Amino acid sequence: MTPPSHPSAAHYLALCGGVGGAKLALGLSHALPPGNLTIVVNNGDDFDYLGLTICPDLDTVTYTLANLAHPLQGWGRDEESWAAHAVQKQLQVEPWFQLGDKDLGLHLARRAMLDAGHSLSAVTTAITRAFGIGHRVSPMTDDPVRTLVDTDLGPLPFQDYFVRQRCAPVVRGLRYLGADAAQAAPALLAALGDRQLGGVIICPSNPYLSIDPILALPGVRDALRRLSAPVIAVAPIVGGSAIKGPTAKIMRELGLDPSAQAVARHYGDLLDGYVIDAADWPAARESGANLSLLPADIVMRTLDDKIRLARCCLDFANALANQPTTGN
Amino acid sequence: MTPPSHPSAAHYLALCGGVGGAKLALGLSHALPPGNLTIVVNNGDDFDYLGLTICPDLDTVTYTLANLAHPLQGWGRDEESWAAHAVQKQLQVEPWFQLGDKDLGLHLARRAMLDAGHSLSAVTTAITRAFGIGHRVSPMTDDPVRTLVDTDLGPLPFQDYFVRQRCAPVVRGLRYLGADAAQAAPALLAALGDRQLGGVIICPSNPYLSIDPILALPGVRDALRRLSAPVIAVAPIVGGSAIKGPTAKIMRELGLDPSAQAVARHYGDLLDGYVIDAADWPAARESGANLSLLPADIVMRTLDDKIRLARCCLDFANALANQPTTGN
Numbered sequence: 157m158t159p160p161s162h163p164s165a166a167h168y169l170a171l172c173g174g175v176g177g178a179k180l181a182l183g184l185s186h187a188l189p190p191g192n193l194t195i196v197v198n199n200g201d202d203f204d205y206l207g208l209t210i211c212p213d214l215d216t217v218t219y220t221l222a223n224l225a226h227p228l229q230g231w232g233r234d235e236e237s238w239a240a241h242a243v244q245k246q247l248q249v250e251p252w253f254q255l256g257d258k259d260l261g262l263h264l265a266r267r268a269m270l271d272a273g274h275s276l277s278a279v280t281t282a283i284t285r286a287f288g289i290g291h292r293v294s295p296m297t298d299d300p301v302r303t304l305v306d307t308d309l310g311p312l313p314f315q316d317y318f319v320r321q322r323c324a325p326v327v328r329g330l331r332y333l334g335a336d337a338a339q340a341a342p343a344l345l346a347a348l349g350d351r352q353l354g355g356v357i358i359c360p361s362n363p364y365l366s367i368d369p370i371l372a373l374p375g376v377r378d379a380l381r382r383l384s385a386p387v388i389a390v391a392p393i394v395g396g397s398a399i400k401g402p403t404a405k406i407m408r409e410l411g412l413d414p415s416a417q418a419v420a421r422h423y424g425d426l427l428d429g430y431v432i433d434a435a436d437w438p439a440a441r442e443s444g445a446n447l448s449l450l451p452a453d454i455v456m457r458t459l460d461d462k463i464r465l466a467r468c469c470l471d472f473a474n475a476l477a478n479q480p481t482t483g484n
Numbered sequence: 485m486t487p488p489s490h491p492s493a494a495h496y497l498a499l500c501g502g503v504g505g506a507k508l509a510l511g512l513s514h515a516l517p518p519g520n521l522t523i524v525v526n527n528g529d530d531f532d533y534l535g536l537t538i539c540p541d542l543d544t545v546t547y548t549l550a551n552l553a554h555p556l557q558g559w560g561r562d563e564e565s566w567a568a569h570a571v572q573k574q575l576q577v578e579p580w581f582q583l584g585d586k587d588l589g590l591h592l593a594r595r596a597m598l599d600a601g602h603s604l605s606a607v608t609t610a611i612t613r614a615f616g617i618g619h620r621v622s623p624m625t626d627d628p629v630r631t632l633v634d635t636d637l638g639p640l641p642f643q644d645y646f647v648r649q650r651c652a653p654v655v656r657g658l659r660y661l662g663a664d665a666a667q668a669a670p671a672l673l674a675a676l677g678d679r680q681l682g683g684v685i686i687c688p689s690n691p692y693l694s695i696d697p698i699l700a701l702p703g704v705r706d707a708l709r710r711l712s713a714p715v716i717a718v719a720p721i722v723g724g725s726a727i728k729g730p731t732a733k734i735m736r737e738l739g740l741d742p743s744a745q746a747v748a749r750h751y752g753d754l755l756d757g758y759v760i761d762a763a764d765w766p767a768a769r770e771s772g773a774n775l776s777l778l779p780a781d782i783v784m785r786t787l788d789d790k791i792r793l794a795r796c797c798l799d800f801a802n803a804l805a806n807q808p809t810t811g812n
Contacts, residue, residue: 206595207535237567243589247614249596257585260592261571267534268577286575 166354173366190290355473494682501694511790518618683801
């Protein structure tokens with residue numbers, strides 16, 4: 157692997173959700189040494205299930221970085237076994253949320269650590285380190301925030317909408333219950349206050365379901381606006397379609413054009429730079445937004461794709477950091 | 485199999501705890517057709533663990549009757565897998581209570597059914613039926629009762645005493661927290677009020693840890709005393725030693741002679757008949773208790789042993805039921 161092209165002293169903060177974000181987080185973890193990258197993960201979709209606290213996005217990022225993620229299904233572990241699941245089915249309890257045996261082991265360990273009084277941040281650090289992950293992975297908050305999806309069927313807790321209803325209901329709006337009273341996690345606060353911060357990378361996750369819950373935490377949006385380091389995002393939309401998940405569907409239901417530019421407008425003045433697919437470059441340039449654009453191949457299939465896009469993001473952030481200020 | 489030697493219309497009630505009691509319960513389930521046997525199981529040693537409700541005695545009876553129990557270790561399932569356990573250990577959480585993957589499946593199913601508002605009785609019926617058990621298995625109560633062991637180390641919740649401390653602390657006394665306010669389970673009340681009840685069999689379980697919690701439920705002891713059907717017990721002690729578990733140790737610590745006769749004295753006027761080992765017959769006869777005694781081989785090693793002892797108990801109960809009343 158070639159050495160990273162970023163200033164070695166700089167630190168970076170990645171904000172991400174589940175599968176799409178985890179891909180870029182994995183790329184960043186290969187492009188940056190441990191200690192130079194903090195990955196802050198949405199936990200507005202956490203929920204309690206059969207006595208366990210399930211943290212889908214945190215676990216997706218953890219399994220992805222530990223090289224334990226299932227390569228295709230978008231959740232859970234590779235080489236999983238299903239003995240507990242089979243007994244539940246034998247006992248006529250059809251689990252609506254599928255937990256493999258190894259995944260259960262993580263949830264039970266998290267339950268034990270939370271019951272012992274440790275914060276979700278501390279638990280996440282313990283889990284990621286035990287899995288051999290050197291980079292810092294943190295929930296966005298240690299306080300309960302729960303994403304509620306307002307739909308044509310009424311308000312639905314996130315997992316009801318996402319797993320039970322498979323994103324079929326029409327979205328009218330989103331709420332992040334508890335965000336007002338929640339505190340950003342220590343790792344997020346530390347990164348935002350880090351004088352060596354070289355840039356913030358908003359991963360190509362669903363803006364409404366994965367990134368907005370992080371931005372809804374008190375002070376986070378303002379801190380990102382005030383940063384001297386550049387904030388860049390990678391578009392989660394290519395040619396009018398979401399790369400993964402229901403982003404485009406939700407945007408249409410919210411009356412928005414499902415385009416990379418519309419996502420940039422949604423993030424608004426938070427962004428200093430925006431990485432879009434080459435196919436969306438002409439339309440985005442014409443939109444005339446006061447935003448530095450970088451065309452790149454943003455569809456990540458292989459590990460090399462992820463590392464290459466990560467390096468593009470870091471180089472872009474460094475270029476933005478070194479350009480003359482425009483008085484913004 | 486030869487036909488059972490009991491009047492076919494009679495119903496029987498077995499009271500039992502874990503391993504020792506489950507052996508006789510298994511024998512009774514072979515000796516009696518479904519519909520003629522209710523097995524009521526101690527659940528004073530239930531406890532909450534990592535969000536799950538663990539019912540050790542109920543599960544031991546269930547696994548034993550379903551032919552799923554581990555043949556040697558005295559808890560858990562045979563042909564178990566340990567993927568979840570291995571991940572907990574990898575994550576530096578050393579589980580003090582071991583849960584195999586298949587066992588976890590049962591606990592998760594029970595959690596789901598309890599969370600849906602079903603009583604522990606209803607959940608137990610659903611679980612035992614799904615495992616192909618025809619006989620009625622019931623917890624002693626659907627209300628929380630928790631056995632507390634007063635020891636030289638202070639009061640210990642049952643599982644702390646039994647699993648964590650491996651029965652090492654010296655027992656000063658026992659308390660059944662919540663028993664005063666608990667209601668006997670519907671199956672126990674139905675059996676005690678059943679006009680076709682042919683007998684009650686107290687299985688060779690620990691009197692203090694497994695049977696007394698059942699007897700502590702309001703009305704149960706009085707109902708057993710008033711029954712016209714005979715109440716018999718099988719001694720859990722042979723030649724001064726407990727067949728299984730800490731019965732003899734606890735009796736010594738409580739200042740009692742660890743003998744079959746002392747257990748009979750403990751049950752007192754509840755008993756009409758007592759099944760003891762042939763080796764204990766001379767001493768028991770000399771004790772002069774006003775109690776019908778039956779010597780038998782009460783150490784159950786094989787399934788045939790269990791069925792044979794079950795038939796002895798049923799025949800004994802029938803003989804006692806048919807003998808002229810003594811004005812007791």
